[in-house]
Every structure is written in C-alpha cells, then in structure tokens.
C-alpha cells in the first residue's frame with residue numbers, strides 16, 4: 001500500500017475543536033455545543049419542497065445562480081431589511097453560508113495574501129482562508145467581545161486583501177453598533193480591501209439592530225454571506241447565498257460552477273417559501289432565545305462567571321477558570337473551549353443555549369458544581 005500524500009494547505013487545517021469535545025462527552029450529556037436552532041423548519045418551507053419534488057420541478061440542475069423566484073425573494077429580502085436594491089443576477093444560491101464563505105474567499109484571495117479574521121471568531125474563517133493558500137491574521141475583539149474597526153484598520157498591511165466581519169456573531173453573540181458597521185464599509189473602501197460580511201444570524205437580535213455594511217458600501221467592496229440555516233432553523237437544508245457587485249459575482253460563479261454546479265433544487269424551493277411566507281416564526285424564535293439568554297446570564301451571575309452580555313445569536317461566551325470545561329464534561333455538560341475559535345478565545349468557553357429550558361437549568365446547576373470544584 002502506498003502512503004497517501006496530501007496538500008500542504010489541508011495539513012495546516014486543524015480538525016475542528018468542537019468535534020473533539022462532542023466525542024469526549026457521554027451519550028446522555030447535555031450538549032451546549034451545537035450551533036443550530038432547536039425549532040422545526042417552517043411548515044410552508046417543507047411543503048414547498050415536497051410540492052416541487054412531486055411536480056417534478058426539482059429533478060434537474062437549476063441555473064448555476066439558482067432559480068429565479070428564489071433570487072427574487074432574496075432581492076426582496078435585502079430591499080425590505082436593508083433598503084438596498086440589488087440585481088437578481090448579483091445573487092448566487094449556495095450550499096449554505098459555508099459555501100458562500102468559500103466562494104468569497106476562493107475568488108478573491110490566494111498565496112501571499114492576508115485575510116483578517118475576528119478572534120475569537122467562527123471556526124471556518126481561518127480554515128477556509130488557509131485552504132485558499134492565503135494567511136489568516138487574527139484581529140482581537142474589544143473587551144465587550146464586539147469586533148473593533150480600529151483593530152481591523154491597524155492590522156491592515158500591504159498584503160491584506162480582505163477582512164471578515166460577523167454580526168450577530170458566533171461564538172460571542174455580540175451585535176455590532178451601526179457606527180461600527182459603517183466603519184467596516186469605510187475601511188474597505190479607503191484601503192481598497194474586501195469586507196466579507198457574514199450575516200447568517202441577522203434575525204436573532206435582542207438589543208440594538210442588525211445593520212449590514214452593504215448599506216454603507218459606496219465602492220463595491222462588500223460581499224454579503226447569508227443563509228436560511230439560522231434565519232429559519234433550516235441548517236439541514238444547506239441553502240445560503242452570496243451577494244456582491246457583478247464582477248465579484250462573476251468570479252465567485254466560476255468557483256461555484258466547478259465545485260457545486262447549483263445548490264440543491266428542493267432546498268431552493270424551500271428557501272424561497274421561507275423568505276416569502278409567514279415570518280411569525282422569526283419572532284417566535286427570537287423571543288424564545290431571548291428568554292433563554294436571560295436564563296443563562298442569570299445563572300452565570302449566580303455562579304460568579306463573568307460574561308459580556310450577548311445581544312444576539314444564541315451563544316454566550318463567559319470567562320471560565322482553568323479546569324472548568326473538563327469539570328463540566330465530567331458532569332455531562334458539553335461546552336466548547338474558547339480556543340477552538342482562535343488564540344484570543346483562551347480562558348473563555350462558548351455556550352450555545354439553543355436547548356430546552358429545563359435542560360439549561362439542569363446544565364447551570366451542574367456548571368455551578370463544576371465551578372465550585374475548580375475555584
């Protein structure tokens with residue numbers, strides 16, 4: 001048997017730190033590590049997919065960019081939520097926000113380039129950057145765990161081609177202020193670098209408001225990455241999109257054509273229905289996550305864990321004492337070490353509270369015992 005050889009790029013990507021924690025947990029552990037909403041997908045989205053399948057509309061390839069009704073629905077969404085008019089041809093439907101991120105990076109950066117990533121930040125940012133051959137460069141967050149435009153600007157070198165921002169953010173739950181978001185767009189324009197804005201948690205905001213750099217983008221320096229995964233609790237459908245100016249879309253489409261051809265047809269019909277149908281599910285989910293955010297923060301305060309107040313998504317990132325995460329695991333509570341999200345995550349843990357309230361209460365109790373065991 002010959003020894004397989006692999007690319008340098010893949011060898012530089014670590015296995016996900018999140019998986020390691022899951023593997024270490026027992027089967028009946030309370031899992032606060034999962035990054036997905038705990039709601040069913042909207043009925044009308046499911047029905048639209050079933051109908052499309054029954055009618056034989058989902059058997060073949062769709063256009064590379066995706067079916068027109070879906071792209072029209074995405075255009076309407078950005079008009080409604082951002083007040084920005086985009087051309088339906090400047091949208092590509094993708095296999096989740098994950099593929100959208102991949103397209104944005106693959107089309108714009110490569111060997112010798114630097115990409116600034118928030119640290120701690122979503123695990124894919126550095127890994128997908130490394131896959132392109134470019135170098136991810138960590139940008140530390142502010143003390144309140146928001147992304148700091150000044151830190152981004154400071155980190156820009158002549159090799160910087162792009163920076164990634166994410167609000168509401170994984171793993172912190174932080175929501176960027178409108179002033180910061182406007183700054184992201186200004187920095188991209190003035191330094192002529194790309195701002196990749198990951199907005200997949202857009203609808204899960206408890207305080208403040210979601211704003212997008214696309215609203216402030218005068219120079220075509222913004223690529224928006226989006227997805228129905230977290231908007232409508234449809235992670236398994238694998239449907240996202242990317243939108244940007246037409247030249248950028250043209251280059252991203254070349255990558256998409258070869259790695260994906262088109263997003264899954266049934267999922268495209270489901271996503272169109274989710275975007276155009278009854279939106280009450282969004283409010284229901286947000287209200288529920290807000291209640292659970294409060295429950296978790298109250299619990300942390302009682303335990304004595306310091307935690308920046310998350311204003312969105314369904315994550316909290318408290319500072320934790322050494323040994324705490326292992327003690328939690330021993331008591332059947334899975335939380336993710338902050339360093340899984342970057343070197344500046346050390347000393348923190350990410351808690352996903354997209355879990356049943358009674359389980360959260362039980363988890364808090366066990367975390368309290370874990371805390372007492374290490375301090």
Ligand SMILES: Cc1ncc(COP(=O)(O)O)c(C=O)c1O
Pocket residue numbers: 035095096097098099122166169170198200226227228229230235238239240
């Ligand atoms: C910040 C962020 N961006 C993008 C994604 C990708 O999600 P999907 O590919 O399911 O759309 C995730 C998933 O956890 C995420 O947390």
